[in-house]
Amino acid sequence: MAYTYRFAALLVLLSATVSFSSAQISVSLPFTGNISIGFSNSLLVKKDTSLNIVWYGKFTPNQRAIIVDFIRSLNSPADAKGPTVASWWKTTEKYNGGASTIVVGKQLLLEDYPFGKSLKNPHLKALSGKLNGGGVRSITAVLTAKDVTVEGLCTKRCGTHVSKSSSVGGRAYVWVGNSEDQCPEYCARPFHQPLSGPHSPPLIAPNGDVGVDGMIIHLATLLANTATNTFKSGNVNGDQEPASYCVDRFGSGAYPGYAGHVLVDKTTGASYNALGLAGRKYLLPALWDSQAGECRTLV
Template identity: 50%
Template sequence: MGISLVTFVVFLSLVQACLGGRRLTALVQQPPLVLSYHRGALLRGTLPINVVWYGQFSGSQRSIVGDFIASLGQHNQEKSPSTSSWWKITEEYLAKAGKPGAATVLLGKQVLDEKYSLGKSLKRTQIGDLAAKAAAPNSITLVLTSKDVAVEGFCMSSCGLHDSAPLAKGLKEKFAYIWVGNSETQCPGQCAWPFHQPLYGPQTPPLVAPNGDVGIDGMIINIASLLAGTVTNPFGNGYYQGPAAAPMEAASACPGMYGKNAYPGYAGELLLDSSTGASYNANGINGRKYLLPALWNPKTSSCSTLV
């Protein structure tokens, strides 16, 4: 279950058709998108996010990601629109499933693997091995690979993924994990848009990254997308539409949407930092600003953005 590049490419390639066919689409009402609940487990309660840093990340880069994760659970402690209010949308899934409650995310333990213990070219199966280093009950493991690490399928089929594995050999209990790669040098046009010109579609100027790091700010978008997918579809039988092997989930159901009036190739109407010129739609702790993807909201059966 990952962030599909096929979806992204098709999304951008539809720009001309959308712009040229607005009168037609206005006459033909599309059925509302509905992510169905498949009666499986959803993640709720207090959810530590344990991070495995694989490769070389600066202290500043780790701080940007750490502040983002911490911001998700800091209700009423940020300026509006806030990162935590974006995350609250995931709790609508719990309510819709008859399991009302909170999914409170917090930053858990961090594991540094700066010496590339498995090398600089990883198979998908090795991501699970790395995730196991920080696995714990009732938590999510986040594996982040640095810009010089090649991962099977990275840039070719996905920008990241989420999956699950047994907590230990022979146990039925599973833990959920996420992998996201830093695409700064490998494929920024695919996995760091809109902070880099897209590989396909109209070549509009890229937006200025809110934290001044195209690779990390792009990772934040993918981490956010996959966290939402993990909580609402952790084991492949939660909320999704389409085939279980390639599901459309909370964020992937709303590709390329970050603000109002978004359309293929245009991220939407966003907030602008007057001092840096950076585009963002969410405030975090410590004065951080982030660009977060739209989420499909089960309460309204529509894609919700913060701005």
């Protein structure tokens, strides 16, 4: 079964009467969608889950470090004081009755574009099997570089997740593409202004890379929905998942076209709401807090 970040009607961006209460949200911005992982009758993310990474295309060492440090930060508190990636991830513990731990697994660099620079869904599936991760506690993230086009990127999705509970080993994968040169107005928001609708000036990316910082937002959403919504048990309002339900909300006071009150680095002017390992800063989406009954932001 495949679940994708899909465009919601852009009409909501132009609406003058929008309901944005925490308990009953009627706003659906671009790239919301359902992402659910199922493996037999067990929960996927209950203990240590290895996240394998296939880097397809050319990523600089710094770009890879930004993403790997984010994954490492999910379960490791940052040294500095303030809201952290780990405290953001801790919200997932309120679903499915326990802690969720994701660790960095195997990594594979494919800088020679073995399937070319224009990929379709079968290519993503083939790439997901390159590391032979498999197993009920293993996921593969296929990450494509900014010069790689992928079927549906920009027109329908920024990332996707596919799970095969009936396949050998129950292999599952997520895909996220770097949209910096293709459609940053859709997939790298709020670091780029959208094409239409109400919007405030774009924020400065916390790691100085609009494409990769945008990828972090979508990867975070995919992983949070994976941990909280196995078998759609964590659906909010019937058909939305905890991270997708709170799309485009990053700080308190957020509304369509405005990311909310976030922290700003005094030196670089970059916006962030979470501290990670190695001194990293990230901007992460709000998560639906099932106990508080609201979209919970870090700041």
